[in-house]
Amino acid sequence: MMGKWKRMKGWQNKMQDRIVLEATNLKKYYHRGLEIVKALDGVELKIKEREIASIVGPSGSGKTTLMNLIGCLDKATEGTLKIVNTEVTPLGENDLIKIRRENIGFVFQRFYLIPNLTVRENIELPLIFAKKSINEKKLSVLLEEVGLKGKERIQVKYLSGGDKQRTGIARALVNDPKILIADEPTGKLETEVKGQILELFKSLSEKGLAICIATHDLELAQATQRIIHLQDGKIVPKEKSDLYY
Amino acid sequence: MKFFILAYKNLKRRKSRSFLTIGGVAVAVAVLVALLGFNAGYQEALTSDVDKMGYQVVVTAKGCPYEAATMILSGEAGLRFIDEDIYKQITSDPDIDKITPLLAQLAYDPEKMEGKGGFTNYLGIEESYMQLKPNVEILTGEWFSGNDVNEAILGYEAAESEQKSVGDKISIPGKDIKFTIVGVFNRTATQEDGTVFLPLKTTQRVFDIEGKLTGIGIKLKQIEKISEFEERLYPIASIQVISMSQVKGTILSLVNSAKILIMSVAFIAIFVAIIGVINTILMSVFERTQEIGIMKAIGASRSDIFKLIWMETLIICTLGGIFGSVIAIFGGNLTELLVRKVMPYAPGGRLLLITPDLLVYSFLGVIIVGIISGLYPAFKAASMRPIEVIRSGE
Ligand SMILES: Nc1ncnc2c1ncn2[C@@H]1O[C@H](COP(=O)(O)OP(=O)(O)OP(=O)(O)O)[C@@H](O)[C@H]1O
Ligand SMILES: [Mg+2]
Numbered sequence: 233m234m235g236k237w238k239r240m241k242g243w244q245n246k247m248q249d250r251i252v253l254e255a256t257n258l259k260k261y262y263h264r265g266l267e268i269v270k271a272l273d274g275v276e277l278k279i280k281e282r283e284i285a286s287i288v289g290p291s292g293s294g295k296t297t298l299m300n301l302i303g304c305l306d307k308a309t310e311g312t313l314k315i316v317n318t319e320v321t322p323l324g325e326n327d328l329i330k331i332r333r334e335n336i337g338f339v340f341q342r343f344y345l346i347p348n349l350t351v352r353e354n355i356e357l358p359l360i361f362a363k364k365s366i367n368e369k370k371l372s373v374l375l376e377e378v379g380l381k382g383k384e385r386i387q388v389k390y391l392s393g394g395d396k397q398r399t400g401i402a403r404a405l406v407n408d409p410k411i412l413i414a415d416e417p418t419g420k421l422e423t424e425v426k427g428q429i430l431e432l433f434k435s436l437s438e439k440g441l442a443i444c445i446a447t448h449d450l451e452l453a454q455a456t457q458r459i460i461h462l463q464d465g466k467i468v469p470k471e472k473s474d475l476y477y
Numbered sequence: 478m479k480f481f482i483l484a485y486k487n488l489k490r491r492k493s494r495s496f497l498t499i500g501g502v503a504v505a506v507a508v509l510v511a512l513l514g515f516n517a518g519y520q521e522a523l524t525s526d527v528d529k530m531g532y533q534v535v536v537t538a539k540g541c542p543y544e545a546a547t548m549i550l551s552g553e554a555g556l557r558f559i560d561e562d563i564y565k566q567i568t569s570d571p572d573i574d575k576i577t578p579l580l581a582q583l584a585y586d587p588e589k590m591e592g593k594g595g596f597t598n599y600l601g602i603e604e605s606y607m608q609l610k611p612n613v614e615i616l617t618g619e620w621f622s623g624n625d626v627n628e629a630i631l632g633y634e635a636a637e638s639e640q641k642s643v644g645d646k647i648s649i650p651g652k653d654i655k656f657t658i659v660g661v662f663n664r665t666a667t668q669e670d671g672t673v674f675l676p677l678k679t680t681q682r683v684f685d686i687e688g689k690l691t692g693i694g695i696k697l698k699q700i701e702k703i704s705e706f707e708e709r710l711y712p713i714a715s716i717q718v719i720s721m722s723q724v725k726g727t728i729l730s731l732v733n734s735a736k737i738l739i740m741s742v743a744f745i746a747i748f749v750a751i752i753g754v755i756n757t758i759l760m761s762v763f764e765r766t767q768e769i770g771i772m773k774a775i776g777a778s779r780s781d782i783f784k785l786i787w788m789e790t791l792i793i794c795t796l797g798g799i800f801g802s803v804i805a806i807f808g809g810n811l812t813e814l815l816v817r818k819v820m821p822y823a824p825g826g827r828l829l830l831i832t833p834d835l836l837v838y839s840f841l842g843v844i845i846v847g848i849i850s851g852l853y854p855a856f857k858a859a860s861m862r863p864i865e866v867i868r869s870g871e
Contacts, residue, residue, distance in 0.1 A: 303774070305863050325779070326778065329778050333776040337775075347490075349483075358776045
């Protein structure tokens with residue numbers, strides 16, 4: 233399964249693919265008592281449509297911090313960040329929410345679904361918040377796509393890990409985002425299910441979605457087109473990175 | 478799916494906790510509705526009793542005026558006697574519009590209440606009684622044929638419970654005299670419905686209390702003149718003048734001070750309920766810190782979260798309000814029973830008056846309480862930051 237993925241690495245980004253994410257000199261400093269933690273220290277990153285990029289690096293290297301910044305959940309200390317066409321660094325909370333609703337989908341390691349709601353209700357949640365009505369046809373296509381057809385009425389707490397993550401992915405996609413942000417999306421899944429989720433990511437990216445995966449899983453990373461190595465809050469070339477995370 | 482459903486499903490996740498909280502609100506609402514209903518009902522029943530009595534002023538033997546007033550109101554005997562001469566003496570007072578002598582007596586009847594035994598009230602009256610009681614009419618039969626005849630007129634309920642009608646005979650326990658029933662009064666919804674009426678002279682003769690009365694019922698030409706009237710009667714040492722409106726006021730103010738006490742209990746119940754609601758919602762907010770963070774990450778705004786949590790509070794309070802009102806309505810009989818035991822004087826009508834108005838107001842009150850108590854937890858939840866939440870979960 234993974235072997236098939238490796239072949240993808242040879243792909244070239246098509247020239248007409250737009251850049252959907254552009255970070256320049258992105259910094260995020262935390263204060264821990266008197267000490268300043270440089271979680272991100274000048275990250276330069278461009279991600280295009282149709283691209284699957286994995287971000288790897290040792291624990292504490294700043295992966296989650298970076299994901300949170302590009303997901304507009306947090307504000308950078310310094311630098312600029314462009315999501316699709318909008319410069320987001322100066323935006324306030326309400327504008328950031330709008331950016332998130334329109335452009336970004338989140339997938340989490342621990343799924344973070346609402347357990348007593350059904351698959352369908354969980355998927356509909358972002359629509360409720362975005363005050364959009366439900367397009368039954370689109371929803372049905374989405375369920376088909378992620379492989380949850382026929383399971384939409386099941387309460388999420390009864391699902392297997394794989395189906396939970398499928399629900400999580402469907403929830404992230406329901407608002408038609410441009411960028412999918414996945415922090416350790418397969419961390420809680422078994423190898424076989426991992427492959428299926430990867431397959432899903434691949435087909436999604438073929439339709440134009442940019443996908444950003446933070447992971448410790450090198451096998452998974454190597455199956456994506458592009459690997460970004462993060463160390464001490466900086467992107468480093470592959471040669472310099474310690475690959476044994 | 479709407480916000481409402483989401484809020485509702487959240488509450489369903491902790492069924493017993495939500496239910497207990499709703500129960501707390503329900504109890505507070507029930508207590509409040511019952512109390513307010515009781516207040517309105519009691520006031521109405523007492524006013525109606527006093528109005529129906531027809532007397533503005535009652536003259537009785539000196540003693541506790543409230544005891545005397547409640548005895549007269551409840552149609553009970555047991556009052557001390559005054560001389561009939563006093564009646565003759567004050568009849569000519571210029572301020573009096575109508576006046577009637579009264580002689581109340583009580584007899585134990587071992588056969589009453591299907592053999593359990595009980596007291597029967599007898600009231601000796603004269604024809605002037607009818608003039609003071611505009612709502613008393615002879616339903617069947619007619620007035621006594623003379624001043625000292627062995628005839629009786631029954632109150633509506635007395636006739637019903639004894640299953641007697643005009644032409645039948647009754648006797649007073651322990652007295653060897655038969656009385657012919659000549660009439661039955663209409664239902665007045667006062668305590669006198671259960672009374673047996675006899676001519677005044679007959680009562681004096683049968684009970685061996687010649688020349689005595691237990692009270693004099695008076696209607697003045699102008700009630701404003703009462704203090705002057707009282708002044709003129711002041712020299713007669715053995716009597717007191719009781720103004721029924723004063724008595725009503727005093728009973729009501731007594732009830733009111735009791736009510737204030739009970740009200741404070743009700744408010745404590747409400748306060749505790751509010752704390753309960755806030756606690757429940759806050760707890761569920763903190764338990765769902767992560768979930769709220771995720772909701773924000775997937776597009777919920779501050780106001781979305783605020784609305785959601787607020788709605789949960791409102792659902793709890795609304796359900797509590799509904800259950801509380803139901804309890805108050807159906808538990809009303811029990812409350813009434815309790816109240817009758819506790820109150821110094823319980824009027825004849827229903828004591829608990831739960832009107833739609835009252836329910837609407839209490840309900841609105843609960844909603845307002847819900848709105849207020851939801852503010853803090855909703856605010857707390859709304860200001861949670863998605864980022865910390867997601868990180869803390871890793
Ligand atoms: N809120 C915060 N306050 C202070 N320091 C923080 C905060 N969040 C992250 N850090 C620090 O920033 C650095 C980067 O953390 P981050 O979570 O981004 O790493 P990571 O690459 O996701 O690690 P892991 O692989 O363990 O998930 C770490 O040193 C971390 O301790
Ligand atoms: Mg991380």
